[in-house]
Amino acid sequence: MIRVAIGGPRGKMGQEAVHTVMKNENMELVAVLDHKEIGESLSESPEFPASYDVPVFLDLESLIFTxxxxxxxxxxxxxxxxxxxxxxLQHGVRPVIGTTGFTDEQLQYCTTLAKNKDLGCIIAPNFAIGAVLMMKFASLAAAYFPDVEIIEMHHDQKLDAPSGTAYKTAQMIAEVRPTHKQGHVEEKETLPGARGASYDGIQIHSVRLPGLIAHQQVLFGGDGQLFTLRHDSFNRQSFMSGISFSINQVMDLKELIYGLENIL
Known part of the structure; x- marks a missing residue:
């Protein structure tokens, strides 16, 4: 039985993850971490059934030691x-990270720490299997279509832009695509930001609107043709199979894995 703790249980993703772990016969939800005092147990929160007698902590270090x-x-x-x-990682707990926002330096630090501790860690920009395949297919296509732009669309409560999925997609494409600036050599933005953000010459456009969940298009342009890869998550249940998979897999790892495509 894998003893699982979840951070952010009352968020939309967090609620789905709590229900997923509670229903999994191979896992036990032993604690949650919240930023707000909601009571001693999840059962006291209106978002969960009275049977969810799981302790709530406000401090991660206290959760780990207790x-x-x-x-x-x-x-x-x-x-x-x-x-x-x-x-x-410092205290021997295997992290499964579904929150984006790492800098390259932070990612490298965590990679080294996990290796030194001989401990598994998974950082997944996206837990949806379809999104992972989209990223992998994009890196394959980039060898043949070097001119590419990314459009990612998320709900208007998302804090970071571009999304971790778009950033990871651009990284994977950049590994096989010759670095070059796209568009006309004399191109100018009459409104700053009109061409989006640039990663190694790859333009990334972020859309934030109510009603969206998580959506991404990768557009490859060639002579007389357009090749488009697209993935849509219509609800957060689409991420749960990836979370369950990651919890099971991280128990056998002894290093940090960035992106589910590396262990599928």
Whole structure:
């Protein structure tokens, strides 16, 4: 039985993750981490049934020392994720991170820490299997279509832009695509930001609107043709199979894995 703790249980992703772990016969939800005092147990929160008698902590270090979970699933915010990841690794807890916001330097630090601790860690910009396949297919297509732009669309409560999925997609494409600036050599923005953000010459456009969940298009342009890859998550249940998969997989890892495509 895998002892699982979840950070951010009252968020939309967090609620789905709580229900998923509670229903999984191979897992036990042993604690949750919340930023707000909601009572001593999840059962006191109106978002959950009275049968969810799971202790609530406001401090991750206290949770770790009191409960000693095997895995901590972080679904909190980009502002907290680096601190949570390092604290887990330092104290022998395997992090499964579904919150984006790492800098390249922070990612490298966590990679080294996990290796030194001989401990598994998964950082997944996207838990939806379809999104992971989209990223992998994009890296394959980029070898043949070097001119590419990314449009990612999310709900208007998302804190970071571009999304972790778009950023990871651009990284994977950049590994196989010759660096070059796209568009006309004399192109000028009459409104700053009109061409989006640039990663290694790849333009990334972020859309934030109510009603959206998580959507991405990768557009490849060639002579006389357009090749488009697209993935849509219509609800947060689409991420749960990836979370369950990651919790099981991280128990056998002894290093940090960035992106589910590396262990599928």
């Amino acid at each position: 409960i000693k979970p095997d895995v901590f699933v972080d679904l909190t915010t980009p502002h907290q994720v680096f601190e949570h990841t390092t604290m887990c």
